[in-house]
Amino acid sequence: MPFDAPFYQDEVDVLIDQAKLAARIRELGEQLTLDYRDKDLTMISILKGSVFFATDLARQIALPLTMEFLGVSSYAAMETTGEVRITSDVTKPMAGKDLLIVEDIIDTGLTMKFIIDNLQARHPSSVRVCTLLEKPARARTKVPIDYCGFVIEDVFVVGFGLDYSEKYRNLPFVGAMRQTAAT
Ligand code: IMP
Ligand code: MG
Numbered sequence: 001m002p003f004d005a006p007f008y009q010d011e012v013d014v015l016i017d018q019a020k021l022a023a024r025i026r027e028l029g030e031q032l033t034l035d036y037r038d039k040d041l042t043m044i045s046i047l048k049g050s051v052f053f054a055t056d057l058a059r060q061i062a063l064p065l066t067m068e069f070l071g072v073s074s075y076a077a078m079e080t081t082g083e084v085r086i087t088s089d090v091t092k093p094m095a096g097k098d099l100l101i102v103e104d105i106i107d108t109g110l111t112m113k114f115i116i117d118n119l120q121a122r123h124p125s126s127v128r129v130c131t132l133l134e135k136p137a138r139a140r141t142k143v144p145i146d147y148c149g150f151v152i153e154d155v156f157v158v159g160f161g162l163d164y165s166e167k168y169r170n171l172p173f174v175g176a177m178r179q180t181a182a183t
Helices: 019-037 049-056 110-120
Strands: 012-016 041-047 066-074 084-088 098-107 126-134 147-151 172-177
Touching: 019 049, 019 126, 041 049, 041 110, 049 066, 049 098, 066 110, 066 126, 098 110, 110 126
Parallel strands: 041 066, 041 098, 098 126, 126 147
Antiparallel strands: 012 172, 066 084
16 A cells, blocks of 8 residues: 555545546546547647546557657746746647647646647647646636546645646545645
8 A cells, every 4th residue: 555654644635536536537538439439549648747647548548549748837927828838849740630638637728728729730630628627717718628537626636647846746646735735
């Protein structure tokens, strides 16, 4: 048991446990297997947060898909402008591909809007969005979400890829950060 005496126990409360995550990811995988059966699926996993979700999801899709990773980072003023910088680009041309952007969470939506616009400019056949979590309360721009794992309240979450100051990504569940721990 790797988390027998949890190091996070005073800081994080379990919000979505491992069993719920696995069951939902299996459902999404089944749906994606149907939807992409005649397509040339390329999963674009957004670094770093979506890696845990994307690798689990890929293993639930029974198709010969391709995986790419796109690193993005926000500028300081991003909360107001939505301007994002690409820190690590994909390795192949995206023209003609059926792209599935895989993200950990859509909060204001500004990051996802930038990513969609950036990938659309490379002339793929199609672009769809799959996010593990969505926080609709904080949405600032409308982004099309084709596949969503869980809709959550406006709480700061960590684990299963999501971080607080680069920590907690390795928690095997999605947890809510306690106010006292986040300040
Ligand atoms: P958005 O551009 O506001 O939609 O959110 C972009 C990024 O903010 C996400 O990819 C996450 O990295 C981060 N983020 C938003 N909400 C949370 C949270 O509750 N926990 C951890 N990271 C978050
Ligand atoms: Mg992120």
